[in-house]
Amino acid sequence: MSNERAANITVDGKSVEFPVLRGAVGPDVIDIRSLYAKTGMFTFDPGFLSTAACRSAITFVDGKAGTLLYRGYPIEQLAYQCDYLEVCYLILKGELPNATQKQAWIKEISDHTMVHEQLSRLFTGFRRDAHPMAVLVGVVGALSAFYHDAMDFSDQAHRDQSADRLLAKIPSIVAMAYKYSVGLPFVRARNDLDYAANFLHMMFATPCEEYVPNPVLARALDRILIVHADHEQGASTSTVRLAGSSGANPFACIASGMACLWGPAHGGASEAVLNMLEEIRDASRIGKYLARAKDKNDSFRLEGFGHRVYKSFDPRGKIMRETCHEVLNELGLHDDPLFKLALDLERIALEDDFFVSKGLYPNVDFYSGIVKRALGIPNEMFTAIFAMARTVGWIAHWNEMIGEADQKIGRPRQLFVGSPRRDVVPRDKR
Numbered sequence: 001m002s003n004e005r006a007a008n009i010t011v012d013g014k015s016v017e018f019p020v021l022r023g024a025v026g027p028d029v030i031d032i033r034s035l036y037a038k039t040g041m042f043t044f045d046p047g048f049l050s051t052a053a054c055r056s057a058i059t060f061v062d063g064k065a066g067t068l069l070y071r072g073y074p075i076e077q078l079a080y081q082c083d084y085l086e087v088c089y090l091i092l093k094g095e096l097p098n099a100t101q102k103q104a105w106i107k108e109i110s111d112h113t114m115v116h117e118q119l120s121r122l123f124t125g126f127r128r129d130a131h132p133m134a135v136l137v138g139v140v141g142a143l144s145a146f147y148h149d150a151m152d153f154s155d156q157a158h159r160d161q162s163a164d165r166l167l168a169k170i171p172s173i174v175a176m177a178y179k180y181s182v183g184l185p186f187v188r189a190r191n192d193l194d195y196a197a198n199f200l201h202m203m204f205a206t207p208c209e210e211y212v213p214n215p216v217l218a219r220a221l222d223r224i225l226i227v228h229a230d231h232e233q234g235a236s237t238s239t240v241r242l243a244g245s246s247g248a249n250p251f252a253c254i255a256s257g258m259a260c261l262w263g264p265a266h267g268g269a270s271e272a273v274l275n276m277l278e279e280i281r282d283a284s285r286i287g288k289y290l291a292r293a294k295d296k297n298d299s300f301r302l303e304g305f306g307h308r309v310y311k312s313f314d315p316r317g318k319i320m321r322e323t324c325h326e327v328l329n330e331l332g333l334h335d336d337p338l339f340k341l342a343l344d345l346e347r348i349a350l351e352d353d354f355f356v357s358k359g360l361y362p363n364v365d366f367y368s369g370i371v372k373r374a375l376g377i378p379n380e381m382f383t384a385i386f387a388m389a390r391t392v393g394w395i396a397h398w399n400e401m402i403g404e405a406d407q408k409i410g411r412p413r414q415l416f417v418g419s420p421r422r423d424v425v426p427r428d429k430r
C-alpha cells in the first residue's frame, strides 16, 4: 500500500493529520490507528458502513460496478471456466492450479474426506428435527476436539493441514446433517467423484440402489459453490477474523462464522426467499408484498433483494438466474411455478422506483434457493450449502489474518451511553 496523501481532522480548533493509504483497487482508506492517541476520541461506525477492518488480497467487490473478483479473476469467468476445487486453490493460494498442481490438490483433499467415527456419533445427540445449521455449528465446532497433531497455527504447514481437513470434511458433515434429519444412514464419501458430484452422492444415495449423479445438476451445484465461496469482509467472515485474532482453534472459528451466516439477513436469506415465494404463491399477490416491503412500519423485507455493498446488481444473482434456467430445463421444470413467480417478482420490483432508487436488486440468494430446491435439497438445508461453499473463504481470511506480521487481537471500543460512576446504597437504605 502506498501512502501518497493525508487527511486532516479538526476538532475544537485542533487539526490532526492522518495518512491516506491506497490499495490496488477500490476506495482509499484513512489510517486512523493513531486517532485515539492523538485526540482521545474513537470513530463511531456501528455496522461498519465506512470502516475497513483489515487489508486483504483475496476478494474485491465493487458495489457500484457490480464487480466481484477472486484474486483478480471476475466471478463470471471463474463460474463458467473453472470448477470449485480449482477456485478453492485460487482463493487459498493466490493462483489457479495448472494440471499437475490440480491433480496433487485433488489428492491432498481426497486424503481427508473420511470423518472420524467419534464425530459421526455426535449427531445422535441432536433431535432429528434440529435445524441443520444448529447441527453444523455443533459438529464443525467439535472438530476442534480432534486433530491434536497440527495445533501450532503459527506454522503454515499446520494451517494448511487444517484447511485441507475442513475443505475435505465439510461436504460429508453437511450431507450427514441431512441424512440424520430424515433418518437415513450416512453415506461415505467417494473419492472417484468430483467435489459437487460426491456431495450429491452423499446426500441422495442409499444402500438400497446405485445412485449416479446427474452431471448437469452436479455442474450447477459446483457453480453455486463457486459463487458463494468468498465475498470479502461479510459479517460471517469478519466473525471468523475476530474469533481467529485471539489465536483460537480454526475449527471453532469456522463454526462461529457458520453461526453468523445462519441469520436471515445474511446466509439464511436463500431459505427465506423460498419461504417468501411459497407464501406469495401467485403473481397476483406480488403487489401486496411489495407494498409491505416499502412500508416503514412493516418489518417485512423482500428476501433475496438488496445488499450492503452491491447498489447496482449482484453479479452472482445473474449467474444463479442462468443456472436456474439450465437446471429447470434439464429437469423439464421450465414451467416451475416458483421460478416463474421469482421472474415476475424480479421484473415488477425492478420496474418500481422504490427498489431502483434504493439500489435494491436480486442478490446471490434470490435464485440460488430455487436451484437448490430443484436439486432436491430441502429449504432448511440451503444455508448449510452456503456454509459449505463459504468454508474456503473463511479459511483463507483466517489464514491471511494469522499470517500478518502485525496481527493483533481485534478489540473495538464503544460510545458509552450508560450510567456514570455511582456508589451502591447500603441494603438497609435501599
Ligand code: SDX
Binding pocket: 228, 230, 231, 233, 234, 235, 264, 265, 266, 267, 269, 293, 294, 300, 301, 302, 303, 304, 305, 306, 307, 308, 358, 360, 363, 364, 365
Ligand atoms: C448475503 O456481506 C455480504 O457480502 C453478504 C453476502 C455474502 O456473500 O457473504 O453477499 C451474502 O448476506 C446477501 C444478502 C442476503 N440477505 C437478504 O437478501 C435479506 C434481505 N435483504 C436486506 O435484509 C438487506 O438488503 C441487507 C441486510 C442485505 C442489507 O441491509 P442494509 O445494508 O441495512 O441495507 P441498506 O442500508 O442498503 O438499505 C437501504 C434501504 C433501507 O431503507 P432506508 O433506511 O434507507 O429507508 O433499503 C431498505 C433499508 O430498509 N432495504 C430494503 C431491503 N433491503 C434494504 N427494503 C425492503 N426489502 C429489502 N430487501
